[in-house]
Amino acid sequence: MVYQPDEIDRKILSLLSTNGRISNVELAAEVGLSPPPCLRRLRALENHGIIIGYKTLINKQKLGYNVNAVIIAKLLVTTQEVIHAITSELIKLSTVISCYTTLANSELIISIISKNIDTYEEFISKYITSNKNIESFRAYLITQAFKNDDFVVSNKN
Numbered sequence: 001m002v003y004q005p006d007e008i009d010r011k012i013l014s015l016l017s018t019n020g021r022i023s024n025v026e027l028a029a030e031v032g033l034s035p036p037p038c039l040r041r042l043r044a045l046e047n048h049g050i051i052i053g054y055k056t057l058i059n060k061q062k063l064g065y066n067v068n069a070v071i072i073a074k075l076l077v078t079t080q081e082v083i084h085a086i087t088s089e090l091i092k093l094s095t096v097i098s099c100y101t102t103l104a105n106s107e108l109i110i111s112i113i114s115k116n117i118d119t120y121e122e123f124i125s126k127y128i129t130s131n132k133n134i135e136s137f138r139a140y141l142i143t144q145a146f147k148n149d150d151f152v153v154s155n156k157n
Contacts, residue, residue, distance in 0.1 A: 003048050008033065012041060013050070020054045060113050065095075067114040068142040073128060076135040078105045086133060095123060108134075 005013065011031045015022055022030075028038035045051045060068075075082065083105055090096050090110060097111040114120035120141075128137050 003050055005045075005050070009041060009045060009050075012038070012045065016051070064115050065113040067116060067120045068145070069112050069114070069120060070140045070142065071108075071110040071112065071124075071128060071137055072140075073108045073110065073131075073137040074135045075106055075108065075133055077133050080105075082133050083108075086131065090127060093127075095119075 008031050012027060015027055015030055024035050024039050024042070027042070028035040031038060033041070042051070075086075083101060086108065087099055087101075090099050090108075093112075095112050095114055097113055098109075099111075100109045101107070102109065112120070112123060114123060124137075124139065128134055128139075
């Protein structure tokens with residue numbers, strides 16, 4: 001069942017998606033509620049699974065991660081067991097930012113970060129080219145990011 005947020009819920013989600021550290025008092029003032037009802041709405045959004053967590057955005061380049069790549073790997077075998085075996089190993093790696101399968105499960109789309117070209121090539125060698133269930137792959141080194149946001153809720157319909 002799809003949750004249908006009202007205008008106040010959308011305002012709460014919009015504000016939190018741009019500033020997850022906003023205090024409940026500030027949030028309540030922004031959405032036109034007193035703090036207790038605002039906190040109840042916030043908890044309801046969490047309990048319904050709409051808000052699934054809070055995180056800090058980190059500037060990866062400032063920590064020395066200068067290579068960002070997207071890898072599209074064509075799978076030789078597409079059983080759920082094989083997909084699970086490959087993805088369960090990849091998602092444990094801190095350098096793997098995201099990992100997806102496509103609709104037909106014939107490809108994996110993997111976004112990674114790496115400190116430099118050498119560690120990027122080590123990743124490719126260890127996890128992509130040596131995997132017997134990956135038939136082929138294409139890798140795209142990212143040179144510029146024009147938008148790199150998580151989902152941001154608009155307070156408009």
